[in-house]
Amino acid sequence: MVKQALAFLGKEKNPSKNKKLALIIVISISVILNAFIFSLAYPETFTPMSPVYARDFSAYYIGEWRLFHNPTAVYIGGNQPGDYQITPNVQTFKYTPSFLIFFAPFLSLSYQNALNVFDILQLISILPLAFFVYNIVKDKKLLAAAIAAVLVLVAFAPGYYWGYAQANAHIIQTTLMVGAIYFAFSRRPLFSALFLVVASFDPRITLLAFPLLLWYNRQKLAKFLGATIIFLATLNLPFFFYTNIGLSFLHQEVTGDIVSQVYPYDLVPLFAVITLTFLEVATLVDKKKQFNFSRSNRFSWVWN
Numbered sequence: 001m002v003k004q005a006l007a008f009l010g011k012e013k014n015p016s017k018n019k020k021l022a023l024i025i026v027i028s029i030s031v032i033l034n035a036f037i038f039s040l041a042y043p044e045t046f047t048p049m050s051p052v053y054a055r056d057f058s059a060y061y062i063g064e065w066r067l068f069h070n071p072t073a074v075y076i077g078g079n080q081p082g083d084y085q086i087t088p089n090v091q092t093f094k095y096t097p098s099f100l101i102f103f104a105p106f107l108s109l110s111y112q113n114a115l116n117v118f119d120i121l122q123l124i125s126i127l128p129l130a131f132f133v134y135n136i137v138k139d140k141k142l143l144a145a146a147i148a149a150v151l152v153l154v155a156f157a158p159g160y161y162w163g164y165a166q167a168n169a170h171i172i173q174t175t176l177m178v179g180a181i182y183f184a185f186s187r188r189p190l191f192s193a194l195f196l197v198v199a200s201f202d203p204r205i206t207l208l209a210f211p212l213l214l215w216y217n218r219q220k221l222a223k224f225l226g227a228t229i230i231f232l233a234t235l236n237l238p239f240f241f242y243t244n245i246g247l248s249f250l251h252q253e254v255t256g257d258i259v260s261q262v263y264p265y266d267l268v269p270l271f272a273v274i275t276l277t278f279l280e281v282a283t284l285v286d287k288k289k290q291f292n293f294s295r296s297n298r299f300s301w302v303w304n
Contacts, residue, residue: 019142026146027130030153037157038123041164045115048088049166057115057167058086063093064107067100071243074100075252086111095169097239097246099201119167125175129153132175132182136276140283151275152178156267163265173199174269177209181276184216184224192217193227197235203253205269212277 049055065084066074073080077092106114133152137145152174154160163171176199183192196213200206217224240246 020138022142023134023138023145023149027134027149027153030150031126031130033154034126034160035123037154037160038119038164041161042119044165045119045167046112051088053089053091054086055115055166056091057118058111059091059093060095060099060103060118060169061106061111061114062086062090063095064100064103066093067245068107071245072248074245075248084111094252095201096203096236097249098197098235099169100239101235102198115167118169119164122164122167122169122171125172126153129175129178132178133276136178136182136185137279140279141286144279144282148275148279152272156264156271159264159266159268159271162263163268166265168263168265170202170265170268173202173205174272177205177269178272178276181209181212181216181273184213187219189217189220189224190227193224194231196228197231199269200232202266202269204266205273208270208277209273212273212280215280 045055045057062084063074066080069084070080070082074093079086079089083090106118109117130149130153133149137148140148160171162168176195180192180195180199183189183195192213196206196209213224214221236246239249
């Protein structure tokens with residue numbers, strides 16, 4: 001009985017320690033479940049998406065190949081004369097030109113090997129994603145923090161499954177965008193800006209993440225915005241002077257139909273950003289209620 005009492009008192013003295021342990025367990029289970037989803041999706045990557053098109057990864061590979069061999073065709077759909085052969089037909093590259101900078105090392109591998117390495121790297125990126133999520137939510141209420149972690153890491157299973165099956169970059173985009181939010185939360189605006197710009201190869205998610213990023217970076221807003229502009233210009237502006245690749249991207253954004261197309265893997269970063277935004281809003285509302293309640297009690301005590 002004495003030992004049980006001491007153990008109980010010890011738990012009461014360290015509620016935050018127990019809370020963090022529970023959160024770590026929830027996040028660890030979520031990561032394991034995510035890896036299980038990967039194990040189901042990975043065999044899909046060895047066959048074409050359909051009799052008509054190769055998987056989404058083909059767009060990245062052919063876009064990079066054309067950057068060096070046929071740069072005027074980077075944003076043109078379909079197979080082109082002299083292309084690297086990917087059967088049955090390649091997907092169309094639609095991301096920002098800066099994506100091509102970071103994807104360049106994959107061109108040293110064959111298409112299939114590059115796809116597999118990229119997909120495995122996406123799985124590994126779940127570990128830093130878990131780290132970012134834990135540090136963002138650990139000081140929130142346990143139930144809300146646990147739900148948020150599960151939603152970000154595993155809850156939208158179809159999105160993760162098809163992201164892995166297509167070797168689609170929206171999974172790694174989730175890690176990068178949540179990383180930008182984490183660095184903003186931890187008051188490191190330069191890293192926040194860098195991660196944001198790298199994650200913005202699909203700009204749609206950037207628009208959703210920006211309010212939360214501005215809120216977390218509010219104490220160093222000028223530094224964050226200035227760094228964001230500099231990184232954007234550094235990584236993208238040179239492509240406007242190289243066979244008009246930058247203009248080709250803008251033309252596709254304006255005239256193409258990609259804005260209206262939403263696939264399950266597109267929702268993975270979207271769910272992550274919305275979840276963390278709602279969690280922060282709920283936390284702020286709760287703190288305001290607690291403040292008003294505390295102030296009301298003080299006035300009541302003084303009056304009495």
